[in-house]
Amino acid sequence: MPSHPYAGLPARSFWRTAVAEPDPLDITDLWTPKFTVGPDDPVITAGSCFAAHIGRALLDQGMHWYDAEPPPPGLTRAEQSARGYRRFSFRTGNIYSAAALYQWVAWALGETAPPEEVWEHDGAWYDPWRPAVEPAGFATPEDLLRSREVTLAAVRTALTRADVLVFTLGLTEVWYDEETGTALPVCPGTLRGTFDPARHVLRRHTVADVHRDLTRTLALARRANPRLRTVLTVSPVPLTATATGGHVLVATSHSKSVLRAAAGQLADDDGDIDYFPSYEIVTGFPYRAAFYEPNLRGVTPEGVRFVMTHFFRALQPHPEAPAPATPTPPATTTATATAGEEHWCDDAVLDYYNPRPLPPAR
Numbered sequence: 112m113p114s115h116p117y118a119g120l121p122a123r124s125f126w127r128t129a130v131a132e133p134d135p136l137d138i139t140d141l142w143t144p145k146f147t148v149g150p151d152d153p154v155i156t157a158g159s160c161f162a163a164h165i166g167r168a169l170l171d172q173g174m175h176w177y178d179a180e181p182p183p184p185g186l187t188r189a190e191q192s193a194r195g196y197r198r199f200s201f202r203t204g205n206i207y208s209a210a211a212l213y214q215w216v217a218w219a220l221g222e223t224a225p226p227e228e229v230w231e232h233d234g235a236w237y238d239p240w241r242p243a244v245e246p247a248g249f250a251t252p253e254d255l256l257r258s259r260e261v262t263l264a265a266v267r268t269a270l271t272r273a274d275v276l277v278f279t280l281g282l283t284e285v286w287y288d289e290e291t292g293t294a295l296p297v298c299p300g301t302l303r304g305t306f307d308p309a310r311h312v313l314r315r316h317t318v319a320d321v322h323r324d325l326t327r328t329l330a331l332a333r334r335a336n337p338r339l340r341t342v343l344t345v346s347p348v349p350l351t352a353t354a355t356g357g358h359v360l361v362a363t364s365h366s367k368s369v370l371r372a373a374a375g376q377l378a379d380d381d382g383d384i385d386y387f388p389s390y391e392i393v394t395g396f397p398y399r400a401a402f403y404e405p406n407l408r409g410v411t412p413e414g415v416r417f418v419m420t421h422f423f424r425a426l427q428p429h430p431e432a433p434a435p436a437t438p439t440p441p442a443t444t445t446a447t448a449t450a451g452e453e454h455w456c457d458d459a460v461l462d463y464y465n466p467r468p469l470p471p472a473r
Contacts, residue, residue, distance in 0.1 A: 135397035136417075142425045145378075145385045146340055152274040153177040155200035159207050159281025161346040161389070161410060163198040168419040176200070177273055180265035195244035200273075201265035204241045207281040208316065209324035209373070210294040214240075216328050219266035220335055226291040229255050230304045239288070239295060242303040271336050279389070280370040281346040283316040284354060284362070298354070313354050321373035329384070340383045343374040347393035349408050367394075389418045 122128040123140040130138065148154065153175050156166045169176040182196035195202045206212050217223045230237040235248025236255045241262070249255040270276070286295045290310050298313075300306030316324075325343070332339050345367055353362035371390060378386040393402050393414055400407065402414025410418075 130395075130397055135399075135401075138397060139424075141388050141392060141421055144425050145382060148174070148275050148342075148426055150174050153272055154275045154277060155179070155269045155273040156277045156279075157199045157201070157203065157206050157212065158277075158279030158344070159346040159348065160205050161281070161348050162205075162277070162279035162344075164410075164415045165277055165279070165419070166197070166199065168415065168422075172419075172423055177269060179269035179272075180262060193246055195241070200269045202241070202244055202262045203266065204244050205281070205296060206278075207296060208283070208285045208294060209280060209321045209328065210285055210316065211240075211296060212278060213324045213328040213331075214294055215263075215266055216270065216331050219263045219270065220331055222331060225259065225263070226293060227256060228291060230299075232303060237303045239299070239304060240293070242297060267335075270332050270339065273336065273339060275340050275342060276332065277342045277344065277387075279344045279346050280321070280374060281348070282350070283321065283366040283369045284350070285314050285316055287312050287314055315355065316369065318369050318372045318376070321370060322376055325373065325377055333383075340385070342385045342387050343378060344387045345370045345374060345390035347390045347410060351408065387422060389422075392418050392421055 117124075129140075150173055154169055155177050156162055156169075166176045166178070178197065178200055180196070180201045182191040182194070186194070186196070191197050195204055198204075199206075203215055206215065214223075214225075218225045225240070228239055229249075229252045230239055230242070232248065236250070236252050237248050238244065238255055238259055241259070245258075249258065286298045287293065288295055288299075288310060289312055295311070297303075298306065299311050314320075329339075329341055349363040350359055350366060353359045355362055367390060374386050377384050392398070393410055394400075402411055402417060403409065404411055
C-alpha cells in the first residue's frame with residue numbers, strides 16, 4: 112500500500128518526467144476527454160479569434176463541424192471570410208467574453224430581446240454587436256436588423272442540433288453600453304461607432320463573473336438541448352491593449368488567469384463540461400513561445416496544428432487510429448510587430464492607437 116498520495120503516481124504527474132525531460136514535441140497526456148466526440152457528432156464552435164481555427168481543423172480531420180449560417184452562393188472564399196462566414200458556426204463575429212456569449216444565447220432563445228440600435232458611418236449601417244461582419248456596412252438599418260435575425264436563428268438552430276459546443280474564452284476586459292445594458296465586442300470608436308464616456312464603461316470581469324455568465328449560458332442552452340456537452344478553451348492570444356492603465360503584459364496574465372480559473376472550476380464541477388488546454392500548449396514553458404508569430408500575439412499555422420494534434424490524438428486513443436502529423440515549430444524571428452496578425456481579430460485595431468509607430472522591417 113502506498114504510504115502517501117504521491118507514491119505510485121504516473122510519470123505525467125511529475126514536472127521532471129512530464130515536462131522537463133521529454134522533448135517538448137513529445138509531451139503527451141495533456142488532455143483526457145471526459146466524453147467521446149465521434150466523427151458524426153455535430154460540433155459547433157464560437158469564441159475569440161483563436162476559435163476560428165477550430166472549425167477548419169475539425170473539417171480537415173473529417174469531423175462534423177456544423178455551420179448553421181453558411182454563406183450565400185457566389186462569394187469567393189476571401190469574400191466569405193471578409194463578411195464573417197465560415198469562421199464560427201454562426202455569423203456573430205468574435206465572441207470574446209462569457210457575458211457576450213450569454214447575450215447571444217439569450218437573444219437567440221428568446222430569454223431577452225436585442226436592442227434595435229444601429230451605428231451609421233459614411234452612409235452605411237453597422238451592427239454594434241457585430242461591427243466587423245459586413246466591412247462595407249449594410250445599405251439600410253432594416254437590412255442590418257434582418258441580417259441579425261438570420262444570425263439569431265442560426266444560433267438557435269446550432270444549439271438545438273449540436274452534440275458539442277466548443278467555446279474559446281478570450282477577454283475579461285469588457286466594454287458595456289449602460290444605456291442598453293449590453294456587452295459590446297469592442298470599445299465604440301475603435302472599430303466602429305462613437306465613444307461616449309457617459310455611456311460606455313469598462314468592466315473587468317472576475318472569476319465569479321465569468322463562472323456566472325458561463326453557468327447561465329449553458330443552463331439556457333441545455334434547456335433547449337439537454338444532450339449538449341461543452342468543451343471550454345482559453346485563447347493563447349494576448350491582449351492587443353489594456354484600458355486599465357496597467358502594463359499590457361500584466362493585464363494579459365490577469366485576464367487569462369481569470370478565464371482559466373473559471374473554466375477549470377466549471378469543468379471540475381460538471382461532467383458535461385470539459386476543459387481543453389490549448390492555452391497551456393501554446394504558452395507553456397516547454398514551448399518557449401515557438402508557436403507565436405513575430406508579433407508575439409498571433410499563433411502560427413504550425414502552432415494551430417500542434418494544438419489540434421493534441422485534441423485529435425486524445426479523441427483517438429487507440430494505437431491503430433491515425434493521428435495528425437506533429438509539426439515542427441518555427442524558428443524565432445524578429446520581424447515587425449504586425450506580422451502574422453489575424454485579420455479577423457477585431458481587437459487588433461487597437462494597435463492603431465499605439466503612440467509609438469511600428470519599427471521598420473529588418
